[in-house]
Amino acid sequence: MVMNGERVELECEVSEEGANVKWEKDGVELTRDESFKYRFKKDGCKHVLIINEATKEDCGHYKVKTNGDESMAELLVQEKELEVYQSIADLTVKAKDEAVFKCEVSDENVKGTWFKNGVEVKSDARIKITHIGRNHKLTIDEVKPEDEGDYTFVPDGYAFNLSAKLNFLEVKIDFVPRQDPPKIHLDCMGRTADSTIVVVAGNKLRLDVPITGDPAPTVIWTKGEKILTEGDSRVHVDSINGHCVFTIEGAERQDEGIYSVVVRNPAGEDTADINVKVVDVPDPPQAPRILSVGEDSCVVQWDPPSFDGGQPITGYVLERKKTKGYRWMRLNFDPVL
Structure with a gap:
């Protein structure tokens, strides 16, 4: 071979x-x-x-x-296989914000096509499609409700695709009279799978929460029992124009968890929990063991990775080489469990 x-x-x-x-x-x-x-x-x-x-x-x-x-x-x-260095991730975007889907593959000469709900996406005044080296990007300016859907990138000449979902976050802000208790206006709250914010490790985690209240409320962000401040060089906390914004530069595994935001003013307080999931490269499988050796085969058993990258393991690729050889040869074309 x-x-x-x-x-x-x-x-x-x-x-x-x-x-x-x-x-x-x-x-x-x-x-x-x-x-x-x-x-x-x-x-x-x-x-x-x-x-x-x-x-x-x-x-x-x-x-x-x-x-x-x-x-x-x-x-x-x-055929030479195409490796995915970075897949596209789900996005939750508010009206008029920018949505950016991006991925990176191993071959800079490979082109591809973007689809929304199975229909090819074309460039226009709001939508830009770029391909620079190994990176492919789909950018949607001033997001509208009709932009919500399933987006897919298909590399030319390869029988697989990368998919992610664009969620439109509708923000409802009611009239707030003077001396009104603070209120958090966020649809994505709670601890269910549907209310989870997903960020790829290394990317920016930005939690932008609309708030109201008169007088303007104070804002406290916590994770577990720890109050989050700007003491960490990666953490930024801002409150501007009716929004409280919490940002972490370069998300890491330990940033995953439940984040709580508390807003207070003399008229009362409001709280919300936001579930953040960090998707990363999984650890390698552990402790391979040879259980038995036959005439032309052997039985191999191994333990799953201690960290699965935040997504279920779909399978493994096995390779082998001769003891004194230098080249590894792939044994299976479809992942096996």
Whole structure:
């Protein structure tokens, strides 16, 4: 098995230097007329068939024949896989704010297409689609309720996609008379899965909470029993124009949890809980063990990662190499559990 574009050498050794040797692919003899595709090399009793840059068309069964004997091998050519360095994440956006879906893949030459609810997204005055190097970005300016939906990025030439949801956060602000108790106006409150704010590790966590009250209320943010202030260089707390904003630069695993905001003025107080989930790269599997070894197989068992990255594990990829070898070879194409 080789990757697309790699060099292939099929080598055999016969018992006599002057032996008549012929090569076949899927029962068809390979002749010198095809030297532009195949190269034949002989060194004493050794005979070699060379394919400089293998393609999918080169897959098949190759047979070498000589007087009274033959040998056969199968060649598999695997397409290079596209790795996802950063997937797109769900967004919750208010009216007229900006929504940005972005992802990063391993090949900067790979293009792709964005879809909303299965329909291709086209650039216009509000929607911008960019591709710079390995990064792909979809930006929606001045978000409207009709922008809510499921967004998908599909890399050209690959049978998979990256999906995320845009949630439109409707903010309702009622008339507030003077000496009114403080009020938090936030639809995304509580501790259920539907009210969870998801942020990718390394990105900015920004909790923007609309509040009302007369006189203007004071604001306290807490996580557990700890009051959050700007003592940490990553933390910023602001209260401007009827909003209390809590920001963490570069979200980390330990930032996951329930955040509480309390607003107070002489007329009363109001509180809200916001569930924040940080999605990160999972830890590697733990403690691989060989349970049994057969003639041409073995049974392997391992423990799941101690941290699953914030999402359920969908499967594992197994690779193997010879003890004195340098190259790892993938054993499965579909993830296994």
